[in-house]
Amino acid sequence: MIIKRDTMASFVDEKPLTEADLPATAARGRFHGKVAIVTGGASGIGKATVERLALEGASVAIFDINDSAGKKLVDDLVARSLVVSFYKVDVCNKDECSVSVRKFVETSPAAGLHYLVNSAAYFGQKGPKTVEKEDWEKSLNVNVVGYSNMVQSCYPYMTKLTGDKAIVNLSSGSGHRAQLDCMTYSTSKAAIIAMTKCMALDLSKDGIRVNSVCPAFVWTPALQTCSPIKSRQGLEEKLGQCLMIRRLTRTSEQASAICFLLSEDASCITATDLPVDGGYLAMGPEGLGENTVFAGSDWRLQGRRGGADLIKSLSKLSESENGLNWRMASISFSDEKPLTEADLPATAARRRFHGKVAIVTGGASGIGRATVERLAIEGATVAIFDVNDLLGEKVKADLTAQGLNVHFYKVDVSDKDKCVESVKSFVESTSKVNYLANCAAFFGCKALDAEKKDWDKTFSVNVIGYSNMVQACYPYMSKLPGDKSIVNIASIGGHRAHVSHWTYSSSKGAILTMTKCMALDLAKDKIRVNSVSPAWVWGPEVAKAAGGDREKWEPIWGPFHMIRRLTERSEIASAICFLLSEDASCITATDLPVDGGNLSMGPEGLGENTVFAGSDY
Known part of the structure; x- marks a missing residue:
C-alpha cells in the first residue's frame, strides 16, 4: 500500500485542538489530588522528584531508610504548605514495604495510589576479580528485589483507582554500557530495564503504565562523595566530556523526566527506558570527537579524554575500605538547595x-x-x-x-x-x-x-x-x-x-x-x-x-x-x-x-x- 504524502485524506476525527483539550499536565497543578510514593526520596534524584510532585499538587510519601534526612525534608516541605510524609522503609523488607504502603494509603485523600517512583539504590560496585556473594545480594536485593517488593505492595491500591496510573523505575546508563569494576551495579540496573518491560506487560490490563528513566553522571550526593574530585567545577570538566551537553546532568532534570512519564502527557508511553543522559548512550568511545580526525579512511586518535580516567578512579574508590554503601549514608550536600515554585521551568505552565x-x-x-x-x-x-x-x-x-x-x-x-x-x-x-x-x-x-x-x-x-x-x-x-x-x-x-x-x-x-x-x-x-x-x-x-x-x-x-x-x-x-x-x-x-x-x-x-x-x- 502506498499513501502519498500530499493526499488530502478525509479524516473526520481530526478536529481542531482547543485549550479545553489540554490535559492537566500542561498546568502547574497537574498532580492536584494525586497520591505518590517515592522510594529513596530523602536525597538525590528521589528528593528532587518528591519536591517536583509536591509543588505540582501531589500528596507524596517518602520511603527511605535514612530517617534523619527524610524527616528534615518533610519538615522543610510541610513548612511550605506542601503535603509530604515520611516512612522509614528498607525496600529489601517486603513486609515493611506492605505495612508502610497500607498505612500511607489509609491516610491519603484518594483511598488509593496513583504513582510509584522507585529511586532507592545501592551503589556498591564490584568487578569480576573481587566480587563475593554478599556483594551480589546487596546490589540485587535493593535495586531489583526491592523494586519488585514496592510494586507488589502498591499494586492492590493502584488497581482500585480509575484513570491513569504509573510507575517509574530508576535504571542507569550503566545498565546499557560496560564500565570498569562496575559489574554488580551495572548488572542490577540492566535487570531493572528488563524487569520494567515485563511489569509493563503484566500490569497493562489494569491500566498501569510502567517505565524507567536512565540517568548518566548526575550531580548528586553520591557522585560528590565517591569522586576523588570534590568540586563540581572539576567534575564538570572531567565527566562533562562524556556527555554531548558537556556538563553533568541535574537531579531536577531527572525529576522533570520522571514527572513527565508519570503524567497524562505520557498516556500511551509504557515499557520504555528513557535516557535522561545528556547524550551519553549515543556516544562511542571516541567521545565528542574533538580529538579525532576523519579524512576518508584515515582515522587517527590524537589524544585521550580525561573522563575515562576519572571513571576508573571512581570504581577503584568504591572498592576501598571506605567504599560506599550510598543507600545507608547520610550525606551533607550543600548544593542541593530546596526547589521552589519559582524554580519550575515554564514547561509546567x-x-x-x-x-x-x-x-x-x-x-x-x-x-x-x-x-x-x-x-x-x-x-x-x-x-x-x-x-x-x-x-x-x-x-x-x-x-x-x-x-x-x-x-x-x-x-x-x-x-x-x-x-x-x-x-x-x-x-x-x-x-x-x-x-x-x-x-x-x-x-x-x-x-x-x-x-x-x-x-x-x-x-x-x-x-x-x-x-x-x-x-x-x-x-x-x-x-x-x-x-x-x-x-x-x-x-x-x-x-x-x-x-x-x-x-x-x-x-x-x-x-x-x-x-x-x-x-x-x-x-x-x-x-x-x-x-x-x-x-x-x-x-x-x-x-x-x-x-x-x-x-x-x-x-x-x-x-x-x-x-x-x-x-x-x-x-x-x-x-x-x-x-x-x-x-x-x-x-x-x-x-x-x-x-x-x-x-x-x-x-x-x-x-x-x-x-x-x-x-x-
Missing part, C-alpha cells in the same frame, strides 16, 4: 512556549497538525511547512480564528533551496526560530517490487528532507542563547521488521541514527536533537487503511500495544512538545518510543494465548 518560535514540517495533517495545535495553544508562533497548500491554509485559518499565531508555507522538504528560502522568509517576520519538528513523511512501502524511484522518493523526503530542514534552520538556531531543540519523527518501523516495508522502514531506521549524529554535531551550539517512534496512530494514514472504520479495526490492531488500543495524534504531539521543552533540557540523541508498549512486546503479543509453567511451554 500552559504558556510554556510563550515567546518561542517553531517550524513544523508536515504540519497540515496527522501528527504534524496535532503538534502545530499544541505548540500554538501553549503560546508559540508556529509555521506550517507542507506541500498540501489546501489543507495547510485551512489549518492556518482555523487556528488563526482562535487567536493563535500560525503561518503557512508551501514547502517540499526534498527541495533544499525551497527549505532555505522559506525558513529565511519566516525568520524575517519572527527574528528567530527556537524549535523544529520534522513530521513530513512519505509512506510508500515497497519490498521485492522496489525500484530506484521508490527508494529515491522515500529517502528524499524522510531522510534528506529532514537534513535539508536542519541545515536551513541551523544558522538561526545557533545564534540564539538558551535551549533550542529539534525533534524528528521516526517509527517503530525503524526498529522492527514489517512485511513489505523495505523502503519505509529503512528510511525510519536511517532517521534514528541520523538523529544521534545530528545531536552530537549540534551539541556545541546547545541544540538538542531527539526523535520519537510512534506505533499505530489513529491518523489519516491508518484511517485510510481502515476505510475509516475505527470501531471495526481497533479490536484487531489495538492488541499490538500493551495499552490495548491505538495511540492518538495528540499523544504523540505531547511527547514531541516535552522533548522540545526545557523540561527535557538534558535529553538529547534519544529516541522516545511513543508506542503504547509495542516495541517491548514479542510476537506472542499480550501473552493471553501462551502458557508458561516452569520449563513446560
Whole structure:
C-alpha cells in the first residue's frame, strides 16, 4: 500500500485542538489530588522528584531508610504548605514495604495510589576479580528485589483507582554500557530495564503504565562523595566530556523526566527506558570527537579524554575500605538547595512556549497538525511547512480564528533551496526560530517490487528532507542563547521488521541514527536533537487503511500495544512538545518510543494465548 504524502485524506476525527483539550499536565497543578510514593526520596534524584510532585499538587510519601534526612525534608516541605510524609522503609523488607504502603494509603485523600517512583539504590560496585556473594545480594536485593517488593505492595491500591496510573523505575546508563569494576551495579540496573518491560506487560490490563528513566553522571550526593574530585567545577570538566551537553546532568532534570512519564502527557508511553543522559548512550568511545580526525579512511586518535580516567578512579574508590554503601549514608550536600515554585521551568505552565518560535514540517495533517495545535495553544508562533497548500491554509485559518499565531508555507522538504528560502522568509517576520519538528513523511512501502524511484522518493523526503530542514534552520538556531531543540519523527518501523516495508522502514531506521549524529554535531551550539517512534496512530494514514472504520479495526490492531488500543495524534504531539521543552533540557540523541508498549512486546503479543509453567511451554 502506498499513501502519498500530499493526499488530502478525509479524516473526520481530526478536529481542531482547543485549550479545553489540554490535559492537566500542561498546568502547574497537574498532580492536584494525586497520591505518590517515592522510594529513596530523602536525597538525590528521589528528593528532587518528591519536591517536583509536591509543588505540582501531589500528596507524596517518602520511603527511605535514612530517617534523619527524610524527616528534615518533610519538615522543610510541610513548612511550605506542601503535603509530604515520611516512612522509614528498607525496600529489601517486603513486609515493611506492605505495612508502610497500607498505612500511607489509609491516610491519603484518594483511598488509593496513583504513582510509584522507585529511586532507592545501592551503589556498591564490584568487578569480576573481587566480587563475593554478599556483594551480589546487596546490589540485587535493593535495586531489583526491592523494586519488585514496592510494586507488589502498591499494586492492590493502584488497581482500585480509575484513570491513569504509573510507575517509574530508576535504571542507569550503566545498565546499557560496560564500565570498569562496575559489574554488580551495572548488572542490577540492566535487570531493572528488563524487569520494567515485563511489569509493563503484566500490569497493562489494569491500566498501569510502567517505565524507567536512565540517568548518566548526575550531580548528586553520591557522585560528590565517591569522586576523588570534590568540586563540581572539576567534575564538570572531567565527566562533562562524556556527555554531548558537556556538563553533568541535574537531579531536577531527572525529576522533570520522571514527572513527565508519570503524567497524562505520557498516556500511551509504557515499557520504555528513557535516557535522561545528556547524550551519553549515543556516544562511542571516541567521545565528542574533538580529538579525532576523519579524512576518508584515515582515522587517527590524537589524544585521550580525561573522563575515562576519572571513571576508573571512581570504581577503584568504591572498592576501598571506605567504599560506599550510598543507600545507608547520610550525606551533607550543600548544593542541593530546596526547589521552589519559582524554580519550575515554564514547561509546567500552559504558556510554556510563550515567546518561542517553531517550524513544523508536515504540519497540515496527522501528527504534524496535532503538534502545530499544541505548540500554538501553549503560546508559540508556529509555521506550517507542507506541500498540501489546501489543507495547510485551512489549518492556518482555523487556528488563526482562535487567536493563535500560525503561518503557512508551501514547502517540499526534498527541495533544499525551497527549505532555505522559506525558513529565511519566516525568520524575517519572527527574528528567530527556537524549535523544529520534522513530521513530513512519505509512506510508500515497497519490498521485492522496489525500484530506484521508490527508494529515491522515500529517502528524499524522510531522510534528506529532514537534513535539508536542519541545515536551513541551523544558522538561526545557533545564534540564539538558551535551549533550542529539534525533534524528528521516526517509527517503530525503524526498529522492527514489517512485511513489505523495505523502503519505509529503512528510511525510519536511517532517521534514528541520523538523529544521534545530528545531536552530537549540534551539541556545541546547545541544540538538542531527539526523535520519537510512534506505533499505530489513529491518523489519516491508518484511517485510510481502515476505510475509516475505527470501531471495526481497533479490536484487531489495538492488541499490538500493551495499552490495548491505538495511540492518538495528540499523544504523540505531547511527547514531541516535552522533548522540545526545557523540561527535557538534558535529553538529547534519544529516541522516545511513543508506542503504547509495542516495541517491548514479542510476537506472542499480550501473552493471553501462551502458557508458561516452569520449563513446560
